[in-house]
Amino acid sequence: MPGAIRRRVIIDSDYNTLGDDGQLGVMAAQLQAQGALKVLGITVVSGNQWLKQGVADALKSVERLGVEQQIGVYAGANYALTHDFKTIQRELKEFPGGDGYVGAWSKPEPKSASDLVAPPDGFATHTKVQSQSAIDFIAESVERYPGEVTILAIGPLTNIALATREHPEIVPLIKQIIYMGGAIDVRGNTTPAAEFNWWFDPAAAKAVLRLPIKQTVIPLDVTDTVKMDKALYDRVAHDPAKQTIITQLFRTLNGYGYDGKNGFETNPNYTTNIWDTLTLAYLMHPSFATQTVEEWVDVDTGFGANDGKARGYTSSPPPGLQKMTVVKRFDNPAFFNFYVDLLTRPVPVRPLD
Numbered sequence: 001m002p003g004a005i006r007r008r009v010i011i012d013s014d015y016n017t018l019g020d021d022g023q024l025g026v027m028a029a030q031l032q033a034q035g036a037l038k039v040l041g042i043t044v045v046s047g048n049q050w051l052k053q054g055v056a057d058a059l060k061s062v063e064r065l066g067v068e069q070q071i072g073v074y075a076g077a078n079y080a081l082t083h084d085f086k087t088i089q090r091e092l093k094e095f096p097g098g099d100g101y102v103g104a105w106s107k108p109e110p111k112s113a114s115d116l117v118a119p120p121d122g123f124a125t126h127t128k129v130q131s132q133s134a135i136d137f138i139a140e141s142v143e144r145y146p147g148e149v150t151i152l153a154i155g156p157l158t159n160i161a162l163a164t165r166e167h168p169e170i171v172p173l174i175k176q177i178i179y180m181g182g183a184i185d186v187r188g189n190t191t192p193a194a195e196f197n198w199w200f201d202p203a204a205a206k207a208v209l210r211l212p213i214k215q216t217v218i219p220l221d222v223t224d225t226v227k228m229d230k231a232l233y234d235r236v237a238h239d240p241a242k243q244t245i246i247t248q249l250f251r252t253l254n255g256y257g258y259d260g261k262n263g264f265e266t267n268p269n270y271t272t273n274i275w276d277t278l279t280l281a282y283l284m285h286p287s288f289a290t291q292t293v294e295e296w297v298d299v300d301t302g303f304g305a306n307d308g309k310a311r312g313y314t315s316s317p318p319p320g321l322q323k324m325t326v327v328k329r330f331d332n333p334a335f336f337n338f339y340v341d342l343l344t345r346p347v348p349v350r351p352l353d
Contacts, residue, residue: 007037007283008148008175010141012076012134013276014047014103014155014197015058017119018249020180020276021048021154022061026246027280027342028152029065033349036284040141040149041072043134047155047200050104051078056116059124064245066348068127076134076159078109080201087303091191095305098191103200120252121245134159139167146173150283153179153208154276156197161204164211176214178279181205182297182310183220184326191308195220198299199308205299215324217297218278219310222289222327226278226335227271233264235340242344250343274339281335282327288338291329296321 011028013021031037042062044054055075062068085105092098110116116123130137138159142149151174153160164171181197182205188194198205209215237251257263257270264270281288296317300306312326 006035007150008040008145009037010040010043010138010149010151012043012045012151012153012155012159014049015042015044015054015061016048017057017061018253019048020274022057023343024154024277024280025058025061026065027277029067029071029349030342030345031284039071041074041137043074043076043138043159045076045155045159046078046104047197048103050109051075052110053116055129056123057119059127059129060119063124063127064121072130074130074132074134074137077162080156080158081161081203083201083203091303091307095191099189101190101196103196120249135163135166138163139170142170142173147175150175151177152279152283153177153181154279156200157204157208158201161207164208171211171213174213176216178216178218178283180218180276180279182217184310184312186221186224188309189220193306194308195310198310202299202301202308206301209297209299210320210322212322215322216282217324217326218282219326222330223273223275223278226274226330226332228274229271230264230268232336236343239344244347246347247344277339278330278335281338285338288331288335289327290331293326293328294323295326296323297326
């Protein structure tokens, strides 16, 4: 679509090779190739992985896709604003019952390149992280395109909290933020009360959600109802006419589970939620959201069982909260077609016109 104004997007992510974050990167690159949006950059934050590992995976991702000259990778925050490991250890010990997933905190922090784990197809060979910080890049991009930049916030919100704290002038210039985060009327995952992204840095989530910006939340309330099963997995992994490095990696990284046993290749009854990619689908096709509510959303902070818990208010909210759209249900068949199509397109993607 020559001359068309594309959606301008920053992907703020605790990136990985081809989990949900990496899948979103692939899908966004394919949409960019067809002129449907413009990815201004990928800003990486610690969450699923430590920052250095996430940056390494993102660099390989853009290089693998052939878009390394078009989509830069920017390193952001390595630590949460306040949620340190000692606090996390105490909370998990005193308030058990979650799924045990703590992301980066489950492994030693890499101090050098020798501590990083290469993607199955190796590290990036020529693509380097940008010298500008993620925080400054977010601010500069929003100022360059006032009222045009959507942030897809699919990790902890530390980068966005820091960008808006250090550059408060950008707040009214952000078009919108679409989050994957929170568990509002359902059980959490990392803890019984809290969803992982907002649990990892509750103070950042609380600060960003209170900004006077158009906001949409894709919480566990909806992602718990969008399941990948063996049939959907096979549409991506095993279509003989659409085999690429992406479908191969999808099979390698999603077919056997984290323990090498619990995955689609070994257990045909295995299922898993789909999380982050719903943000991109909602941006492109808001009609995919078949049930939404308008709520004031907040996050609990401070030591305790509810640290990181999201709260939604339909009326009489506490002072300082912002009203936003909370997605409750999705058109799963339409989303699945969107998902499969973008993950099975040819790679490298064609260059921009």
